Amino acid sequence: MAVSKDQSKEIENARKEVKSTLRATVPGVEGILFNLFPVLDHGFVRVIDYMGNDEAVVQAARVSYGRGTRKLSDDRGLIRYLIRKEHTSPLEMCEIKLHVKLPIFVARQWIRHRMASVNEYSARYSILDKEFYLPKPEAMGVQDTLNRQGRGRSLSLSKSKHILDTLKADATRCYSHYEEFLGLAGEDASFGNGEGPLARELARIVLPLNFYTQWYWKIDLRNLLHFLELRLEEHAQYEIRAYAFVIAGIVEHWLPLVWEAFSDYGLKSVRLSSVEALIVRQLLAGGRADQHLVEELSSGEKEELKRKLGIDVTRRE
Amino acid sequence: MAVSKDQSKEIENARKEVKSTLRATVPGVEGILFNLFPVLDHGFVRVIDYMGNDEAVVQAARVSYGRGTRKLSDDRGLIRYLIRKEHTSPLEMCEIKLHVKLPIFVARQWIRHRMASVNEYSARYSILDKEFYLPKPEAMGVQDTLNRQGRGRSLSLSKSKHILDTLKADATRCYSHYEEFLGLAGEDASFGNGEGPLARELARIVLPLNFYTQWYWKIDLRNLLHFLELRLEEHAQYEIRAYAFVIAGIVEHWLPLVWEAFSDYGLKSVRLSSVEALIVRQLLAGGRADQHLVEELSSGEKEELKRKLGIDVTRRE
């Protein structure tokens, strides 16, 4: 993403204003505050503000458990215990505010996370920039035949190019009509001068879903980790995963102990259904899995079990 | 909106299955259950389910206030009291589930109401229909010069026609590319057969914001009234107001006593700031408003005061 000179200057200035505070601070986040982390072709994520650190989680937990936490005197141990036991309310004591630029179709998925605060750029008030998302050719996957919401291998370069050219032409044409409706340009140049331009809130409806919008997004750590769990997942759409990866990196800097525990007990954990747990118990006991248990698994579950624990229950000897 | 034969048949069948229940029922809603109420050119609202009635609000309030509500023995009086005093928690005891078809740019405003449950048609899984919103010529307003988010008088018919033709051509062209990407049609007819179609989650990004989506939307009465208060308001965008009007009509059928009270104490109420209240007091006491109070009002506030109470504080004698 090309950062405008104005933006660079603004960020540079903001990063000069050092103040003193008694609050919890995290040098790792202070070092990146306001900076742009590019995502996709024109998007970005940047941290505007944050509240709390690993210790703030510990502190809130100790209020809850009072003298009861004396034994878990070690911060890391307490944080791991909280996340393992899903006692996640102390995580709500941390908060982060991000400035995000993202395509509208990504924003539509993102906004489904309701437990967050949002101030989005309003195309009713203001005019959207001419910026739209075009995937890289290697991200142009075919419709997956098994996973109905996913994409498979990449298209050939020539096919990709054809589609990307079409996407670009459509976005460009629609934007030129947008400008025309607003009396800013177009073949009907005098348009804006005569009757006045079309209302912005209507003009925008010509724009495709790959145009960029931006917003301030503020969320507490508990809900943020839930967001990341869903959006880092391999079935999440590639474009929103790209944002989730950048945000995950930020959280890792912000709260290293929480992040480590969340990775171990959340992201990289596996869940076994009651049937799967029974099968694993039987296998661990040295025997074979009861056939009637195996038959209760759907084909999707069988595949997952292989991925989760390397167990192939489809094998027959 | 043209209702498909299948849909009509389905609704007709659903409306035949009468069951018996001990729950609170509202004949006024039963009479319209499942029916389509058209909105805009292809949209609709229909009630899929509901919970509670006027009496359920009263019942919940009486649990809270216990023997304390004996004096307000009259349901209408109690409901009016609750809404006047903004004791709105009993309103949460009613719930409604709607099926809504709406343009994507309207959905983007609607979803900002976080205290609701949504299941939206997913264009990652499924293919969107070729249905897009075109405003009626009389709804094609110019950008308002005072209200930056609004629209003013309509454009001339010829200008409107020009814009509508452009909107239609763009939507049609984009949809044909969408079909092409999905291997369903287009000049590259063999496209889908060779490499496989582009993933649906990517193909859709070519579609403009005026395409229709649909969802199930479930919300409690308290949050629904808040939604209506904001979306019936004259500064709300015309297109979402069209939905709000239809839903308001449904609520009026569903909970006539709540609706009446909400109209009197909510929708049609006026709020006076501390300065406005002082001015009104002075005027009511027969005097003139202190000039220094009047000067504290912004020009927007002066206009509003005229609208709210017919007071013209700009007059000078």
Added chain:
Amino acid sequence: MAVSKDQSKEIENARKEVKSTLRATVPGVEGILFNLFPVLDHGFVRVIDYMGNDEAVVQAARVSYGRGTRKLSDDRGLIRYLIRKEHTSPLEMCEIKLHVKLPIFVARQWIRHRMASVNEYSARYSILDKEFYLPKPEAMGVQDTLNRQGRGRSLSLSKSKHILDTLKADATRCYSHYEEFLGLAGEDASFGNGEGPLARELARIVLPLNFYTQWYWKIDLRNLLHFLELRLEEHAQYEIRAYAFVIAGIVEHWLPLVWEAFSDYGLKSVRLSSVEALIVRQLLAGGRADQHLVEELSSGEKEELKRKLGIDVTRRE
């Protein structure tokens, strides 16, 4: 719990008013609507209203996935898929409204579930009944030494009796003071007549936490299952578990398919951390677990692993 004659009559009457509806109904819930399910010594749970059934979950899911769900043509399969994959938003389409009578200390735990609507009996408006919770002797557990929030084996009958007598005497004495403050009784019988009684909102502060309160509680199915997951858990306090068990039974009647799936993939599932999963993989592959992996487990985790899958990693040969 002794149900008052008035209450019995009221319920009997409510159960006579059969109405007709086009909405989804569940005979299993209709059959118990309004009835009291006793919990603890004076508490109860009863269903006041409900919205939706198993099919409503399916219906909402099909709106989301559109034509994409054709393959999962079977309702049970689709529901199991949704819950396995934690696609739980369709569960929000069902709603239940309960009337619950419960001790205040239980209410204080319960209310922490924020995603619900509550109308509680207000002791500012009304006078609380003389009803307080006394545990059964067998529920009088000692403080657990390992689990700091739990209780262990029961006290001896004589100790239990001593404590219960004390609890009863304190509750009785405090309630008699409550009545005295309110001018209803007590040695100072003329109290209420002279100066007027103490405000109810103050008088109540003399009452202990084992007094009963009551409320209407309305929650959607997704949040209800989360409530049950936490409150059925063995570390939840016995008294709130007693309510959770009754509600679980209600949900099983209401939504048998959802309940079955939730049992298999939620309640009875086990989660393995990344380290535990690695250990299980190694054991399944026929080897022994790496000692350095085992050492990463806390002693609590080792015990849990035994409980989860019967694996004893503390064994040394």
Added chain:
Amino acid sequence: MAVSKDQSKEIENARKEVKSTLRATVPGVEGILFNLFPVLDHGFVRVIDYMGNDEAVVQAARVSYGRGTRKLSDDRGLIRYLIRKEHTSPLEMCEIKLHVKLPIFVARQWIRHRMASVNEYSARYSILDKEFYLPKPEAMGVQDTLNRQGRGRSLSLSKSKHILDTLKADATRCYSHYEEFLGLAGEDASFGNGEGPLARELARIVLPLNFYTQWYWKIDLRNLLHFLELRLEEHAQYEIRAYAFVIAGIVEHWLPLVWEAFSDYGLKSVRLSSVEALIVRQLLAGGRADQHLVEELSSGEKEELKRKLGIDVTRRE
């Protein structure tokens, strides 16, 4: 409230650790961070952390309105506009975390504000201190006869003294039983040594509602202002108002421009129902109010109208 030496020392130390930050800071809050503000006889409020300032609200609003806010170039004007128009989403961009010590009956009202994060001291894990609330004699009001949830004039000193003595004796006795149950004291001193103490989660149920608890409470500014609007209101219970007053003072230091606007357009504003607005219009036009309009007002509304605008519609000439 007597602050313990340990606490004073801890606060003093925390206030020495000055760090540098690039985030928005508010000197007015930094100056009071961690300090205890006493409330009631043993309670307190203290600020643990905060995010954002007046400018952060402005910044978020400008993201939403983009170039559309150029005209409202003045921060104060923009904030007043936002609050007047109830465009309150930018207020969510500020957050505050408080440590509060409060009686349980106050905590029960407070927790009803669901849009907040809480970590409460757990009496399942830990032992509550011997601290309970006793109102000051002048706060010992009689039950109000009109306002069923309120208190009227104070009781006589002798009556107050009698009640306060009773409250104190009950709290003291109950606490000594609590200690006895826990094997910490009491006539049965050997109690804890023999069978082990009663589980903490059970022992606590003997304690009255005036005992103190404490929590960390984190909330965004929008929801905090709503909390304050409800809890500063004259019908809120005196004890929770005492907390609201202290928090209001904190907000005034934190966000002076927001506080000013909120006072003018929120706290001190008046709302007129549709009927009241019609009556005011008629009076302002120099005439008398239509008798049929006046008759639509309840007696409560008539009194309120007098308070709101000094209008006495009960007068008859």
